[in-house]
Amino acid sequence: MTSYYQDTVNSGYAWLGWVPRHWDISPLGQHFIERSETVSDKDFAPLSVTKDGVVPQLDNVAKTSNNDGRKLVRAGDFVINSRSDRKGSSGVSSRDGSVSVVYSVLEPRPTLYGRFAHHLLRSPAFQEEYYRWGSGIVADLWSTRYSAMKRILLAIPPLGEQREIAHYLDSEIAQIDTLIAEQQRLIEMLRERRQAMIDHVFTRCSEDRVPLRRFISFLTSGSRGWGGYYADFGDVFVRIGNLSRGSLFLGGEVQRVNLPPVIHEGQRTKLQVDDLLFSITAYIGSVAVVDQEWADSYVSQHVALCRIDTSVLDPKFTGYFMLATEGRGQLSEGAIGGTKVQLALDDIRALRVPVPTLEEQRQIVDYLDRETSRIDMLIAESERLIELSQERRSALITAAVTGQIDVRQEA
Structure with a gap:
């Protein structure tokens, strides 16, 4: 059991604060x-x-x-x-x-x-x-x-007290690290289950794979050299880090750009709801579908914007397929070549996707939305527990070595 030291003195130094008088x-x-x-x-x-x-x-x-x-x-x-x-x-x-x-x-x-x-x-x-x-x-x-x-x-502190503090921290940290490791293993298992679920759905899709080019109405990559337009206020600029490797949702840190009135070229890369996005220079396999929150944003040169015919192909159905092992394999295969690992727009056009009826596509999307959301909630809970455990670990170490808590064993 831990307690507080009864006799303390102000060290006069911010990082130490009040310390036991006998230290x-x-x-x-x-x-x-x-x-x-x-x-x-x-x-x-x-x-x-x-x-x-x-x-x-x-x-x-x-x-x-x-x-x-x-x-x-x-x-x-x-x-x-x-x-x-x-x-x-x-x-x-x-x-x-x-x-x-x-x-x-x-x-x-x-x-x-x-x-x-x-x-x-x-x-x-x-x-x-x-x-x-x-x-x-x-x-x-x-x-x-x-x-x-x-x-x-x-x-x-005196040497004997140093030993007690060290032994206490060794024991407590080992328990916290064990909890963190268990949660990390759980997250890995949940991610494997999520991937297996997506793979199972598309393994059962018996339809022939059709080149994506047949359904693309517009395809482009983002504008170059926009780093100079970064600003605290302005339009949202979607970068490669905003695409998740495990889901179809855009997220992460929001970067904004303040474009001069003379810049018109960016309109080509302005996003619309249901646009399909691909990472093309790093994290190959990251895919996202634009929702209302991210509409009217712009994309960077490292992201490809793919607009498909939604009367035939559901964007989220296509996105989920690209998250499946079969889809990821095509993306990886297309990225290999030349001096760098990257995707060309022709590689995206060449992707082959199943095209069941729209009704079947939407049923699959509804099912995967529902089931992956449940798994994602469990993953988020485990990630939060890891974060809290790491915070406790840091706080415990600082408290023990600066005399904020007394870990000595009572006689």
Whole structure:
């Protein structure tokens, strides 16, 4: 059971807040020594520093590394990937090895218990403070040098208490991670069930596959060079990220464009309800059908707009078919060739689709809308549970390592 410390003091530092009075507030440099010895990865195996901690570097990555001029890492050292520190890429190494010279390697002093240091320096609160002490031109080149890092103030409990906090967090995090893993497996099973349902419907469609070109009344790709028209207000600009890989709905972050009056070319790519959209340069297989909410938007050069004869072919029926394994296979086959994986408009015209009666098409659409919606609701619930679990995980770590909760076992 956890509780709150009764005797606390204001640290005077925003990232620490109120801390237990018996904890020692002191600079990071008092508890870590920077290790800067350079070695060869022939003698010390290359390591990667990820969100999962310090792990052996993959063979295909290791082959491209420079043999000399790497930083030595000893088992028990804390390593920070300074190029992605805000993403939590850091941790205590369980083995000797070597890392890039741009990484920070810290040797804990005897005042620190390794697992407590692992949780403390990976906590979201510390990562934000660490980032604040850094410098750089852009986020990807932002880094915090040890000369600045060593001045960051930490609140350090006695060694015995550090062990209790670390053991508590190890246990709690393991339970949370197990729950997250179970939900991720459930999501994967639900997605497989969804795909099997769609495949089963179209496997039973015995009609011959007919070239889509016979039903296309208009086909085009989006306009180029509209990045300069991006604005906070204006018309919606549909990008490839707005097309889902698993459903026919448009979604995601909305980008707007403010077009000058002289730009008339965009009218060619203005969307209408029931237009069928295909990703043509990335995420091949992403398909969407335009509803009223997205009508009158424009599409980017990476999206193809396909307008079909709705008196013969239902757009959602066609979209669902393209989500089926058979349809995805055609899209993938058409995208392979040349120097890049992409679809040409002729590849879309060449797609072959079943064409049962409109009544049958609409019955299939109604069935798939209903059944996939049920599965999508279950997936959304699991995704929300994962999100809440991750938030609890972060909050729990920060609370424990900054003294917001007392996890010590009562006698």
